[in-house]
Amino acid sequence: MSKIPKLPTISKENRFGQFHNRPISRTIANGLSDVDKKNLITNHTRPLRNGPPVSAAAPRIKRSATAPSSTTIPNNVTKVEKRSTVAPKIPPYDFKARFNDLLEKHKKMKSEFTDLKDKHLEVSDEYEKIKETFQSCSNERDILKANLSVKTLEYDEIKVNFDVMKTENEDLQRKTKLLEEVTFSLKQKSFELDQVQTDLNSLRRRHSSLQDEAEALRVLTDQLKKKCIEYDKLKLDFTEAQENIIKYKTDSEALQNILASMYKEQRDLRNAIQDLKGNIRVYCRIRPPLSIEVTKPLFNLNVVDACSIEVEKIELLNSARKTKPQLFTFDGIFTPHASQEDVFAEVSSMVQSALDGYNVCIFAYGQTGSGKTYTMEGGCGTEQYGIIPRAFNMIFTCMEDLKRMGWELTIKASFLEIYNEVIYDLLNPSKDQENHEIKMVNSKGGDVYVSNLKEEEVKSSHEFIRLMIFAQRNRQTAATLNNERSSRSHSVAQIKIAAINEKRKEKYTSNLNLVDLAGSESGKTTQRMDETKHINRSLSELSKVILSLQTNQMHIPYRNSKLTHLLMPSLGGNSKTLMLVNINQFDECFSETLNSLRFATKVNNCRVVKAKKNLCMVDT
Numbered sequence: 001m002s003k004i005p006k007l008p009t010i011s012k013e014n015r016f017g018q019f020h021n022r023p024i025s026r027t028i029a030n031g032l033s034d035v036d037k038k039n040l041i042t043n044h045t046r047p048l049r050n051g052p053p054v055s056a057a058a059p060r061i062k063r064s065a066t067a068p069s070s071t072t073i074p075n076n077v078t079k080v081e082k083r084s085t086v087a088p089k090i091p092p093y094d095f096k097a098r099f100n101d102l103l104e105k106h107k108k109m110k111s112e113f114t115d116l117k118d119k120h121l122e123v124s125d126e127y128e129k130i131k132e133t134f135q136s137c138s139n140e141r142d143i144l145k146a147n148l149s150v151k152t153l154e155y156d157e158i159k160v161n162f163d164v165m166k167t168e169n170e171d172l173q174r175k176t177k178l179l180e181e182v183t184f185s186l187k188q189k190s191f192e193l194d195q196v197q198t199d200l201n202s203l204r205r206r207h208s209s210l211q212d213e214a215e216a217l218r219v220l221t222d223q224l225k226k227k228c229i230e231y232d233k234l235k236l237d238f239t240e241a242q243e244n245i246i247k248y249k250t251d252s253e254a255l256q257n258i259l260a261s262m263y264k265e266q267r268d269l270r271n272a273i274q275d276l277k278g279n280i281r282v283y284c285r286i287r288p289p290l291s292i293e294v295t296k297p298l299f300n301l302n303v304v305d306a307c308s309i310e311v312e313k314i315e316l317l318n319s320a321r322k323t324k325p326q327l328f329t330f331d332g333i334f335t336p337h338a339s340q341e342d343v344f345a346e347v348s349s350m351v352q353s354a355l356d357g358y359n360v361c362i363f364a365y366g367q368t369g370s371g372k373t374y375t376m377e378g379g380c381g382t383e384q385y386g387i388i389p390r391a392f393n394m395i396f397t398c399m400e401d402l403k404r405m406g407w408e409l410t411i412k413a414s415f416l417e418i419y420n421e422v423i424y425d426l427l428n429p430s431k432d433q434e435n436h437e438i439k440m441v442n443s444k445g446g447d448v449y450v451s452n453l454k455e456e457e458v459k460s461s462h463e464f465i466r467l468m469i470f471a472q473r474n475r476q477t478a479a480t481l482n483n484e485r486s487s488r489s490h491s492v493a494q495i496k497i498a499a500i501n502e503k504r505k506e507k508y509t510s511n512l513n514l515v516d517l518a519g520s521e522s523g524k525t526t527q528r529m530d531e532t533k534h535i536n537r538s539l540s541e542l543s544k545v546i547l548s549l550q551t552n553q554m555h556i557p558y559r560n561s562k563l564t565h566l567l568m569p570s571l572g573g574n575s576k577t578l579m580l581v582n583i584n585q586f587d588e589c590f591s592e593t594l595n596s597l598r599f600a601t602k603v604n605n606c607r608v609v610k611a612k613k614n615l616c617m618v619d620t
């Protein structure tokens, strides 16, 4: 759009004033008209009558000067007017002066007119210019007008468009609002959907776990159904079994009575056989040479039969071979090949006697290293178990059978050692032991006990083995402190059996003494005289007791040694004794072997009176 030049602001009156001024200027330029001249004269003459002419002339000039305020009047005109106001007063009669003055004024007015004419020209030029400008402005205005109409049209179009767009915008705004509402509601729905999805997932999981549970329940139900069928079957069986049990119970009671009487008969028969065999029985066990002893020379040992051996040492006398075989007969011979089981098979009847209520003593006799400890305690492993652990196993096995027949058994065990006629408790590991004395259980005599001796109740063979190992260790510790003590002491394992049958109102007690005697070497062959003296004394006292029993002496010297005193209840009338004489076959041991065999023969020849069972009635 072309810029319209700013026109000078000319008021209407001014412009018209200028146009009106023009004829005045021309009049002035052409000199004063007659009328003017007349007016001028009139005016100048009037003050002559009514007042000074100056004051009359002045307002006229002033009137022309006080034309409309917006009319542009040249400055010099005002100056002239000012000067005229201060002009000296001319007397009315001085026409010449007045004429001159008028001339002067005319001159001035003429020059003013000329100025005004110039000004008019200037203004005319300016007017022309303005006119031109006006024209160009008009043109421009026309163009602008045309543009304006175009723009107006455009504007109208735009306005229409704007209205359309406004409507559209409003529509859009409405739609946007609607859309926002929809979006918000969609977001809410989406959130709800997420929640629903989460719920659905958890429900799915729950559903699958429920399905699993249902499956498991189904399986369980199937199983339950099967079990119900089985249960019904079992119930029938149970009723049948209950009826059978009642029947069997009656039968069992009858059978138990038969069994008890049979057991009694069997026991009596067993004891009758034992009585026939003798209440003191002697067996001989020949120890096999160990792998390190195979080169050692052996004397002749001939096993004649199951109960007899012949021993002979070949001696060369004056280059002549002199032999003197000696025969020994016992209740049985265990050759070097006999196992621990073979030995116990013979010994077990004695253990059975202890279970039947008899006092029993089993002891191993023989020189050092002949196999006494091996026979009584045994080696490692169940196969190597000796008489003591096997006896205990048997007791616990039989306990079950006895239980079935109404017998309740209490088993107590103690382990002791007699060294140099002093008793040591092998279940007490302390070195400073209390004094142990052998005392009578009651005034009636018969049974004895050792004071301050630890006695453990044993409930299983396993417990007994643990105790036995503990005792063995204590014996070994003592042996380490006192060189070879174990060989020079008697070791006794005491088992006390107390049985009660509440039903039959019967009870009994019995002692089973299992003794590993000290080595029986004679004084000639040992350096340790003190020990040997004690051993030999106790062994000879044992021999004396057995001989006294053999000859039915009134007085049996039990109290002469700790060993015989301790074994008193197990040696003699009311008891059964089994002796195992252990021998070596080595040439160097021949004389000691002969001694052992002779002692064993002495014992074997001893036949004591019939043993008596410790049975009595329970006090009601």
Ligand SMILES: Nc1ncnc2c1ncn2[C@@H]1O[C@H](COP(=O)(O)OP(=O)(O)OP(=O)(O)O)[C@@H](O)[C@H]1O
Binding pocket: 286, 287, 288, 290, 336, 366, 367, 368, 369, 370, 371, 372, 373, 374, 375, 379, 486, 487, 488, 518, 519, 582
């Ligand atoms: N029947 C046997 N079979 C195999 N080895 C045996 C037999 N008897 C004994 N022995 C072994 O011979 C050795 C000596 O036996 P053991 O210690 O039992 O003799 P002991 O008479 O008890 O001696 P001590 O009087 O010194 O105690 C041991 O090593 C033992 O294992």
